[in-house]
Amino acid sequence: MNKIFIIGLPRTGTTSVCAAMLDLGFRVAHTAYTDRSFNEAQVIADTPIFCDYQHLDKAYPDAKFIYLTRTMDKWLPSIGQLLARMHVNLIREDGGFNPIIKRCYKTVFAPYNLENINDVAFLTQCYQQHEQQVQQYFKGRKNRFLAIDISVEHSYLELLDFLNIDHNKVDNLSFEKLNVGGKVTAWKDIKNTLKVDSTNKGRVTKLPYYTIE
Secondary structure: OOOEEEOOOOOOOHHHHHHHHHHOOOOEEEOOOOHHHHHHOOEEEOOOHHHHHHHHHHHOOOOEEEEEOOOHHHHHHHHHHHHHHHHHHHHOOOOOOOHHHHHHHHHHOOOOOHHHHOOHHHHHHHHHHHHHHHHHHOOOOOOOEEEEOOOOOOHHHHHHHHOOOOHHHOOOOOOOOOOHHHOOOHHHHOOOOOEOOOOEOOEOOOOOOOOOO
């Protein structure tokens, strides 16, 4: 099975899509920070995927990419809450988040600082720039690229068609809404043997596809 990468930004429904992929029988990592997690997972989302999709496209030439969109009125307050919670650990030099997380967030939300992440216009620009770059990069490659808003009716059916999965073999034809109201723990709470750990006993290793650190 070829890799499937979910390249939507944080707070666009990555957890809901990952949960759907588990239900469809895929091995899924919601974030991946080791070569082992990349080797074991069929589907990977969030960090570092939304930042490194071009590297991933070159490293996995047969992979499929799913971009998640969300309306600004829903995404802006959600990403604002997330960045506010993450800020201290993103800027700490004596610890905090692992260096892969820091690199990805500081790249997409650049220049990264407290003033900017509290600026709606700045966050809007970051979202639009990321979306434009993704759409331009995958232009003309519909067989390998899908863009969906999971809140839109029929988006689940679009996903099934993209993955060549028969609708009649799937019981639930809609995405479950997870991490609603600013929550971010839904993935941790899901119990499924197909889940792939992001790290190996908490350790982060050099990513198998990323050569420029």
